Amino acid sequence: MKLRFSLLACAWLLTAETVLHAETVAPAGKDSRLNWQVVSRWQIEATPVDIVHSLDGKMVFILDNQHRILVYNNQGQLQGRIPVSEGVTRIDIAPQGEALYLIDGKENSFTSLAMSYVMDIDITGSPFKGKVDAPVTLAIFTDFE
Template sequence: MKKILFQAVTAIMFIFIFFSIVHAKIEWNILNSIDLDEKPIDVTISKDGATIYILCEKSIKVHSKSENKITEIIPLTDTFSQIVVSPDGEKLFLTDAENNRISIIQIVKIFNIQTGRSPVIGKADAPVTIVVFSDYQ
């Protein structure tokens, strides 16, 4: 009996010592605010953290963290309740819970390459194709 009582007391002490509830204070401060002209509904962030997609009632605001401003506005014709960016960053998934529908928007980044005073061969408005080999070693 004494052995069982000793084991029970030891187990209770072990639980209180090693699994005691720890309360920590949280310090916080607001780093930045983004002013919007519409009511925000949901937010998602790109995998690299450089772009914030803000779902509003009538549009998606694309916020660049490096420029610290809204750089693009994607208009919406329907009402959505949630937004998620795909892991590859090329699609936005919009949820319409009221109509049991998910819409997918493809994101394509277009970069303007300034040629400046570079030497040009051929017509200035000739189409140009740039190929990237991502598996090049």
């Protein structure tokens, strides 16, 4: 018995120059060993130079030609921009997503940026203790059902 495996390749097609005419391409013949499908595509605001994707699949970091790192979530929503020096040509991410690494070819330097995220949590209708208009709200999640 001969087994045939399919490989689903998730390609992040991010440039405006790339145009796809079909969403799915079937194998070209008996000898084809690759099936692929476009999972998502979004426009970015500048020409991409380099890209890294977090291991958990939640964040995409794109170095652009305007000396910025564009930070997107996996739905293609821009989360923020990080300005970088003119010589940065490559980026990478730490395994846990806690740091972003920059290689600067002009200055022959390596930079490590600590990464942390601010998340908005909707607490409308949740019980609370203290002033309604307090400048800081602590949310404690104790019910994990």
